[in-house]
Each structure stands twice: as C-alpha cells, then as structure tokens.
Amino acid sequence: MQPNSSSPVDKVLKPFQDFLRLEAAGGLILMAATVLALVVANSPLAPGYKSFLDLQLEIRIGAFGIAKPLLLWINDGLMAVFFFLVGMELKREVVEGHLSSPRQASLPAFAALGGMLAPAAIYVAFNRGDPGAMGGWAIPTATDIAFALGILSLLGKRVPTALKAFLLSVAIFDDLGAIIVIAIFYTAKLSLLSLAVAAVLILGLAILNRLGVTRPAAYFLLGVPLWVAVLKSGVHATLAGVILAMFIPLRPSGKAPSTPASPSLLRHLEHALHPWVAFGVLPVFAFANAGVPVIGLALADVLHPVPLGIMTGLFFGKQVGILLMSWLAVRLGIASPPAGVGWRQLYGTSLLCGIGFTMSLFIASLAFAAPGGGFMGLERLGILIGSLISGLLGYFVLRFSLRERAG
Numbered sequence: 001m002q003p004n005s006s007s008p009v010d011k012v013l014k015p016f017q018d019f020l021r022l023e024a025a026g027g028l029i030l031m032a033a034t035v036l037a038l039v040v041a042n043s044p045l046a047p048g049y050k051s052f053l054d055l056q057l058e059i060r061i062g063a064f065g066i067a068k069p070l071l072l073w074i075n076d077g078l079m080a081v082f083f084f085l086v087g088m089e090l091k092r093e094v095v096e097g098h099l100s101s102p103r104q105a106s107l108p109a110f111a112a113l114g115g116m117l118a119p120a121a122i123y124v125a126f127n128r129g130d131p132g133a134m135g136g137w138a139i140p141t142a143t144d145i146a147f148a149l150g151i152l153s154l155l156g157k158r159v160p161t162a163l164k165a166f167l168l169s170v171a172i173f174d175d176l177g178a179i180i181v182i183a184i185f186y187t188a189k190l191s192l193l194s195l196a197v198a199a200v201l202i203l204g205l206a207i208l209n210r211l212g213v214t215r216p217a218a219y220f221l222l223g224v225p226l227w228v229a230v231l232k233s234g235v236h237a238t239l240a241g242v243i244l245a246m247f248i249p250l251r252p253s254g255k256a257p258s259t260p261a262s263p264s265l266l267r268h269l270e271h272a273l274h275p276w277v278a279f280g281v282l283p284v285f286a287f288a289n290a291g292v293p294v295i296g297l298a299l300a301d302v303l304h305p306v307p308l309g310i311m312t313g314l315f316f317g318k319q320v321g322i323l324l325m326s327w328l329a330v331r332l333g334i335a336s337p338p339a340g341v342g343w344r345q346l347y348g349t350s351l352l353c354g355i356g357f358t359m360s361l362f363i364a365s366l367a368f369a370a371p372g373g374g375f376m377g378l379e380r381l382g383i384l385i386g387s388l389i390s391g392l393l394g395y396f397v398l399r400f401s402l403r404e405r406a407g
Contacts (some may be wrong), residue, residue: 003129006181009365012341013090020333021307023277025150025153025162025279026146026277026278026279026282026283027144027146027147027148027149027150027151027153027199028150028153028394029279029280029283030144030146030147030150030283030286030357030358031147031150031276033282033283033284033287033290034284034286034287034290034357035293036287037286037287037288037289037290038290038291038292038384039294040291041157041291041293041357042294042295044292045155046291046293048083049291052070053069053071053288054069054070054071054080055069055070056068056069056070057070057073066228066231066377070288071136071288071289072233074284074285074288074289075285075289075362075365076231076236076237076238077227077286078202078284078285078287079217079241079281080227080238080240080241081241081273081276081277081281081363082238082241082277082282082285082358083179083238083240083241083242083245083282084223084238084241084242084244084245084273084385085178085241085270085273085274085277086175086241086242086243086245087241087242087243087244087245087246088245088248088266088269088273089172089270090172090175090176090242090245090272090354091132091245091246091248091250091266092250092266092270093169093172094269095250096250098165098168098169099169099172099173103335103336105169106329106334106335107166107329107330107334107335107337107338108166108169108172108173108324109173110326110328110329110334110335111166111170111173111321111322111326111329111350112170112171112173112174112177112322113173113177113321113325114320114321114322114323114324114325114326114389115141115143115170115317115318115321115322115350115353116141116174116177116321117318117321118301118313118316118318118320118324119140119141119313119314119318119319119321120137120138120140120141120313120316120317121317122135122140122177122209122312122313122316122317123137123139123140123309123310123312123313123317124137124309125309126305126306126308126309126312127305127306128324130305133305133306133309134370135367136306136309136310136363136364136367136368136379137366138181138185138186138363138367139310139313139356139360139363139367139379139382139383140309140312140313140314140317140318140355140360140382140383140386141174141178141313141344141356141363142174142178142354142356142358142359142360142362142363143170143171143174143175143318143353143354143355143356143359144171144356144357144358144359144360144387145167145168145171145172145175146278146282146358147355147357147358147387148167148352148355148391148394149167149168149351151163151352151355151391151394151395152164152167152352152398154395155395155398155399155402156182156401158397159402160225160338160339160340160341160345162338162339162340162341163338163341163345163346163349164344165338166338166341166349167237167349167352167353170322170349170353171353174353174359175359178359178363179239179242180354181238181363182238182239182363182366183236183239183330186233186236186363186366186367187234187235187236189234190233190234190235190379191232191233191234194229194230194232194233194234194395195229195233195235197225197229198226198229198230198233198240198303201222201225201226201229202226202243204222205219205222205223205226205243205247206247207243208222208247209247209248209249210256212249213249214249214264214265216265216269219244219247219248222238222244223244226240226243226354227240227241230243236242236388237360245266247265248266248269249264249265249348250264250266250267251264252264252265254276256387271341272384279351282358285358285361285362286357286358286361289361289362289365289380290361290380290384292380292384293377293379294378297381301378301381302381302385304378306378306379306382306383307378307379307382307385308382309382310379310382310383310386311382311385311386311389312355312386313386314355314356314382314383314387315386315389315390315393316356316389317354318350318351318353318354318390319347319350319351319353319354319390322346322348322349322350322353323343323346323350326346326350342382342401344401345398345401345402347401348394348395348398348401349394349398350394351390351391351393351394351397352390352395352398354386354387354389354391354394355387355390355391355394356383356386356387356388357384357387360383360387361380361383362365363382364383367379
C-alpha cells in the first residue's frame with residue numbers, strides 16, 4: 001500500500017481542479033447539444049422540434065396547479081437546479097475559495113464589472129431608439145463558464161492554473177451580476193401573498209442552518225415549496241435555487257473549515273450535483289433554446305440592431321471592459337495580475353468571456369418573453385454569432401501567446 005503523499009495544499013486545490021475538469025468536459029457536451037439543436041431546427045424535423053417544446057405539461061394538487069409548455073419547465077424548473085449549483089459555488093468561493101480575500105477578489109471583480117458595463121452600453125447604443133428592444137440590454141453581459149473552460153481545455157496543460165482561476169472568478173462574479181440583474185430588472189407584477197409565503201420558507205431555511213441541520217431532505221422539503229412560491233410571486237423562479245444555496249451549511253461542524261477529507265453538506269451536494277448539471281441540465285437547456293432557424297435569413301436580419309448589439313457587445317464590449325477595468329485595478333494598486341500570466345493571456349481570456357451562451361440565452365428568454373416581442377430568434381442569432389467569434393479568436397490568441405510564453 002503506497003503512503004498518501006498529498007500535501008494539505010493539494011487537498012485544498014483538488015475540488016478546484018475537479019471543477020475545472022468537469023466544466024471543461026461539460027462545455028464540449030454543451031457544444032454538441034447546440035450543434036444538434038441548430039441541425040434539427042433547420043431540417044424537416046423542425047415542426048416536431050417546436051411542437052415538442054410547446055407541449056403543455058401540468059402538475060395539479062386539488063385546485064392548485066402549475067401548467068407550462070415544456071420549454072418553460074426547462075427554463076423555469078430545470079434551470080433552478082443550475083442556479084442552485086451556481087449559488088453553492090459562489091458561497092464556497094467567497095467564504096473559503098479564491099474570492100475569500102479582498103486582494104484575490106479585486107481583480108476579477110473589477111474585470112467582471114467592466115465586462116458587464118461595456119457590453120450593456122454597446123447594446124444600448126444600437127437599440128436606444130426602440131423601447132421594445134431595450135429590454136435586452138443585459139443579454140451580452142453574461143459569460144458561459146462551461147463553454148469558456150471547454151475551449152480552454154483544448155489548449156492542454158500549457159494553460160497556467162492562475163489563468164484558469166482568473167477566468168473562473170470572473171465568471172462567478174458575472175453570474176452574481178446576472179442574478180442581481182434578473183432579480184431587479186426581470187421581475188413581473190409581484191404577488192404579496194406569494195412573497196409572504198416565500199419569506200416564511202426562507203425563515204425556516206435560516207433556522208435549519210442556524211441549528212446546524214445537515215440532512216439534505218430537510219432543506220429540500222422547504223426548497224421545493226420555495227420554488228413554487230417564488231414562481232407564483234412574479235420574481236423569476238430560478239432565483240429560489242440561489243436562495244436555497246445560501247442556507248446550505250458550508251462548515252461540517254459549524255466552525256471548522258470544510259475540506260475534501262471532511263466535507264460539508266454544501267461540498268457534498270455540489271460534488272454530487274455537478275455532473276448532472278454539466279452533462280444533463282445545461283445540454284438539455286441548450287438543445288431547447290439554441291435551435292435558431294437560419295434558412296431564409298438575410299444579411300439584413302443579422303445586421304438588425306438587436307443581434308448586432310448583442311454580437312458587438314459580446315465580442316468588443318467584453319474584451320474592452322475586462323481589459324480596461326483590469327488595467328485600472330492594477331494601475332491603482334488595488335490588485336495584481338495573476339502569477340505567471342501576461343497581458344496577452346489576459347486579453348485571450350477576456351475574449352473567451354465573450355462567450356455568453358447559456359446565461360445570455362436565459363436572459364434573452366426573460367427579456368423577450370412577452371407575446372409579440374418580435375425578436376425571438378434574432379437575439380439567439382446574435383448570441384450564437386458573438387459567442388462563436390469570441391471563442392474562436394480567444395482560442396487562437398491564447399494558443400499563440402501561450403506558445404510564446406513556453407518558448
């Protein structure tokens with residue numbers, strides 16, 4: 001039997017390394033699901049594809065019921081699981097991970113802020129004369145970590161761990177910003193009764209956390225009705241996943257830091273749920289939302305202010321905003337560049353952050369969900385083209401810059 005030679009640092013880094021490997025593999029599956037959706041949506045199977053997503057499903061208990069088309073069950077229900085995972089990752093990183101100190105968190109925080117403000121400003125510049133289109137201002141502000149890490153994985157072991165950590169940290173702050181944007185700007189007419197029920201359930205979660213309860217069933221018994229209450233309240237239902245994640249215990253004993261050797265409930269759930277999200281939830285979401293009919297589209301459709309604003313926001317806005325705010329943070333002495341990483345590598349990474357995809361598609365489904373919105377399809381076209389250009393250029397910039405660095 002060989003002795004265990006793992007150092008304490010290795011044990012702390014292992015969850016981060018496992019996360020990167022899983023996200024990278026999930027990103028490749030996500031790409032395959034996207035290509036499949038595009039093929040089906042532009043084939044003789046297109047009518048069946050649309051009918052399948054429009055299929056009405058209902059859950060009813062007595063007089064109470066929830067009826068939605070399959071597409072909304074995916075976007076409102078299945079994506080709540082994704083947001084639950086995002087919430088747990090965010091909590092762990094802020095409390096114990098790469099974002100636990102202000103010095104570590106400052107550079108990705110500044111970068112993410114610039115990566116949200118610049119794309120939004122570009123989109124607004126293209127669509128400021130159209131009140132209907134202005135609802136999509138947040139679409140190009142997102143970063144798809146699975147896709148970005150999937151492309152980064154194609155570069156192999158040449159990619160410094162510090163660069164991966166920077167990309168992951170920017171994406172986490174990006175997700176936090178998206179959560180805030182969804183909660184504030186994409187909330188429908190509020191139901192005070194449903195909000196009151198949600199508040200009572202949140203209080204129950206807080207009590208469970210305070211008492212140190214570590215049984216998953218206890219939290220999910222309150223989490224499922226919380227999702228229903230938030231769904232009925234007018235606040236987007238997926239935010240219930242984030243709220244639930246905030247109350248999952250991170251420390252196994254209430255005081256001692258969580259480690260792989262002594263996992264907390266949060267670490268256990270994150271580890272168990274991650275494969276299901278990476279290889280199940282996100283590919284299903286991509287297949288349901290990325291099916292854009294491109295047959296019959298003209299150049300004028302691509303140059304419509306909505307897709308053009310999204311494309312330029314993702315491609316130009318992300319790189320300009322991230323690099324400018326990163327430079328400003330370093331210049332002011334607030335942060336330092338990642339160890340062993342140059343500005344060319346940071347530029348390539350800022351390009352990869354222009355892959356919006358999952359969160360961009362999700363925000364688009366909220367922004368143009370109203371009947372007669374008139375932009376469904378065009379905004380998805382902008383997301384796909386902007387993400388594709390950002391991903392391709394980001395890959396080649398990093399490939400050549402990392403080759404020069406190795407030389």
